[in-house]
Amino acid sequence: MTVGIKDVAKAAGVSPATVSRALSGGPVSDELRAQVEAAVKATGYRPNLAARRLRSQQSGTIGLVVADLRNPFFTAVSRAVEDSAYRAGMRVILCNTDEDPEREALYLQLMQEERITGLIFAPTRTTLEQLSRRRLEFPTVLIDRASPAGLYDCVVLDNAAATGELVRHLIERGYRHIGGLFGNASVTGLERRDGYVAALNAAGLKPDFRLCAPSADAARSTLAGWFSSPDRPEALVVSNSLFLSGAVRAARAAGLSIPRDLALAGFDNEVWTELVEPGLTVIEQPVEDIGRQAMALLFERLQTPHLPVRKLVLSGRCVARGSTAARV
Amino acid sequence: MTVGIKDVAKAAGVSPATVSRALSGGPVSDELRAQVEAAVKATGYRPNLAARRLRSQQSGTIGLVVADLRNPFFTAVSRAVEDSAYRAGMRVILCNTDEDPEREALYLQLMQEERITGLIFAPTRTTLEQLSRRRLEFPTVLIDRASPAGLYDCVVLDNAAATGELVRHLIERGYRHIGGLFGNASVTGLERRDGYVAALNAAGLKPDFRLCAPSADAARSTLAGWFSSPDRPEALVVSNSLFLSGAVRAARAAGLSIPRDLALAGFDNEVWTELVEPGLTVIEQPVEDIGRQAMALLFERLQTPHLPVRKLVLSGRCVARGSTAARV
DNA sequence: CTGAAAGCGCTTACAG
């Protein structure tokens, strides 16, 4: 039914081997190449990638395993990864783990079954720990969440520095009781918490933070309780844009005006952080770069397998807006 | 190097055929099944999907081709599609076309090379027209953008009704000069425009709309000119959430207060549309449903190929907020 | 530069 390489060979009056070579840019005379191309056009032939992969032992496929595509950080990174991949003639298999270690295990298994060429992966803390014991079967670049052991290439933000910058920014603006809300599922949340704690300690101030599940709703309900308690902070640093929207909603529900009753700063320069009055102060991550560089590291690793492990640490950019205006 | 089905067979003391049957739930005695399972565990065997696909002629892969994952509508739909697919034990190949017909053609070719089981596709107008002439090689469900010819199953919003509802909402609130901004790349934009025109005509009012490229920046610059001209509308209906953010920025840049100087309504109930003061009135689309139903239609089609073509039209829900408060 | 032949790792009639 479907036309195969034999049909093309017949139509072109050559052997299947020649068709294969002509299509892959191998050494074929101009004359035969033209015949093959004509036959391909005439028959509407499209190679069967499953067969090609099986025979060539190359899947030409990149695995991309992230927490949740609806997190704008991962949306943007994924777009960059895909662009790089398709530009290099490779396919992308995308998986959302919802920060669930079981799903991560399942998808890693799938990646192995696909015999992927390489993996871009943002693991949970749980899986990250296991990764330092068990090496993955394919070249892997971790994004957003670094391996402490240094077994895998990775591209991460300088989380401690970025969070420290937010904290110092708030201190300069006159805030003293600066609370923190950080995600509990990834090392990123913990690194940002550490940067937060360090910056406050350095200034002789007392940290006051909470951890919560990485969703806007979890942030909102955690903050609802906090905001209505007597130890409500003057300012709040949160570790991602989901928490940021949760914080704004919780503040409004509690009747808190930003920044008068509560200064607010967070991560990820989404369009709406500028549009929400009075503008939210954020650390902008170089999202496109993170995706692109991760792919670059991966391709280099594929070309030169025994390269030393590299950790690429990118800097965030602080975008100051009205939500952290000077305390009055 | 990598362990294959033969290695498992040897370890289990059975034939490769039995291993294959045991793994696929075929008719195998309990005893041998247990032996195979033990051998799989012992060897760490993972099947090679390329080989399985080639032999079984089933890719177990769904193609998902959308305009841009960064559009929250497609982000949400994609998550729903992926969940359905993985739940059914299928893989998803995701492609972003950026509304470029050439990329669409390229990706459709790729889908054919992957011999995908089925396709979920949001085509541009250009490609949609071609689709009515040339039938795709695989079962296809169109989302967001319907085929007029009725050659493909599809899941769409009732665009005319939804836009009409926004227009009537504005008329009721006292607005008369109601402008429109609609995307020019998809039929969705045009359908929404038609609904807009029809609703205004029905009320004896004059339509005043512009079309533009489907990006926030394009919307912003189109509106910048319009807002500073003497024929600036009192209210504006826009056809997606990218345009909504562009409209808010353009309004602020022009010093227009919402809704006093400009009422605003659009599509897609993103978190931030509630957070941006005074709250933006939107049509909420049943995004999860659109993805889920598209997959449901696809699976039914796979089971029963000769089903008549179905068009599923879902209704939006109007979420009224401050941006369309009654005219004073 | 070209072709005949082998084989990638599975699944699936076929026979028992």
Add this chain to the structure above:
DNA sequence: CTGAAAGCGCTTACAG
């Protein structure tokens, strides 16, 4: 229920 054999559609040594 089980195994031996064929074959999915390609690519790639091998020989010329």
